[in-house]
Amino acid sequence: MRSENLILKGIRISRDGREAVGGVSLVVGSGEIHLLMGPNGSGKSSLANALMGHPRYRITGGAVRLGEQDLTGLKPEERARAGLFLSMQYPPEVSGVVLSEFLRQVVSAPHDRPVGVSEFREDLERQADALGLDRSLLDRGLNEGFSGGEKKRAEMLQLVMMRPKFAVLDETDSGLDVDGLKTVTTAVDGLRRSGTGFLIITHQSAVARHLSPDRVHVMVDGRIVETGGPELAERIEREGYEGFR
Ligand SMILES: Nc1ncnc2c1ncn2[C@@H]1O[C@H](COP(=O)(O)OP(=O)(O)OP(=O)(O)O)[C@@H](O)[C@H]1O
Ligand SMILES: [Mg+2]
16 A cells, blocks of 8 residues: 555635634544544544535635545545545444445445455455344344444444545544454554554543554544653553643
8 A cells, every 4th residue: 555644734624614623634644543622622533523524514725635635525425435544433324225335335335346345244244243243134234223332333344345545543442342442453553563544432441552553633612732752641641631621
């Protein structure tokens, strides 16, 4: 994989006319893990959704680039094709779309030809097993009736099957049991080694201990107020966000 950076340059985002993010700049390199932490309502999900091109989150200033490619004006599916992946804080339920078929289509899309059914199924079941996701969920509607933790594991399954250049994970760790957290961090670490870069939104300092991130950013009121190493996550656990406001 050619080395490229995910570059956010002075990103401003508004939702329903209200500014949620006011000028965020950061650079995530291939194979790097950046954590984004911050109090509730500080604009983290707004940033994640806008990066993926969610129509309700308007980028009103700045630019998003993946290597040389400017993603700022692109549609969500074009951003995905460029190699960007988002795992949402609240993955929607989509009835009538079977998880395994959905995954086969998203994995096939970049190749312009469908991936073979049996070959794909084998790979999918192996990855589902590794993520502790019951195989029977593969044949259910996407997230339909899935428990909170099952939804998160299904998001991770999509991630490992797609192997994007960059992934934005919005609280994928929340609601997972201890085994689930370990499984997710192991999967993230495996992808990181093969070059995927990560921007991981989390409230848990334990994630920093599991993943040894390259950078930890703290967002308050729509701005990054401090950037440091894993010790920043420990400081947040000890002192809360009081000292950052
Ligand atoms: N439609 C809207 N109108 C006005 N304000 C909104 C709207 N949607 C979101 N907001 C506000 O934007 C702010 C940022 O929300 P966002 O979801 O980005 O926060 P967050 O950092 O992800 O929080 P959490 O840690 O709780 O997930 C919040 O104060 C939220 O209430
Ligand atoms: Mg959020």
